[in-house]
Amino acid sequence: SLNDIHIIDFPVIEDARGNLAFIQEGIVPYAFKRVYYLYDVPSGAERGGHAHIAQKQILIALSGSFDVILDDGAQKKTYTLNRPNKGLFVIEGLWRELQNFSSGAVCLVIAEDVYNEDDYIREYDDFLAFKKD
Numbered sequence: 001s002l003n004d005i006h007i008i009d010f011p012v013i014e015d016a017r018g019n020l021a022f023i024q025e026g027i028v029p030y031a032f033k034r035v036y037y038l039y040d041v042p043s044g045a046e047r048g049g050h051a052h053i054a055q056k057q058i059l060i061a062l063s064g065s066f067d068v069i070l071d072d073g074a075q076k077k078t079y080t081l082n083r084p085n086k087g088l089f090v091i092e093g094l095w096r097e098l099q100n101f102s103s104g105a106v107c108l109v110i111a112e113d114v115y116n117e118d119d120y121i122r123e124y125d126d127f128l129a130f131k132k133d
């Protein structure tokens, strides 16, 4: 449920030369097989609009900012991501929408498994039916 959603703080090594944050096994609460990223998102564009059946993901605003709206079929919650060392832990079975990308925003995603279209629910009515089962 939405109560399982939380922000993960990645370790940061601060330095006069700049900051270094890292993401590794143990910090992420699942083994991960894929990293992908959204960038050059035009102003006003929306991403997401689907749910995952099994895959967990962590979303990070590596640069800029954007909003993530999560929906468990009963309620919705909006999270604004704008720090490169904070990740939104998104469990499986939630509908997600990404909106309000700032110019230059980069959304990095740490995904549990390789890309598999069979893990997607892309119709909202199908998602609601899935949540009822």
Ligand code: T46
Binding pocket: 036, 038, 047, 048, 049, 057, 059, 096, 098, 109, 115
């Ligand atoms: C999610 C949000 C945050 C691939 O071939 N490989 C990949 O790893 C991914 C993620 C996508 N694709 C293909 C599938 C589609 O033909 O790229 C196309 C665009 O994918 P989609 O419309 O799902 O993109 P977003 O930005 O709406 O959603 C993506 C992820 O798919 C999704 O898991 O949570 O980013």
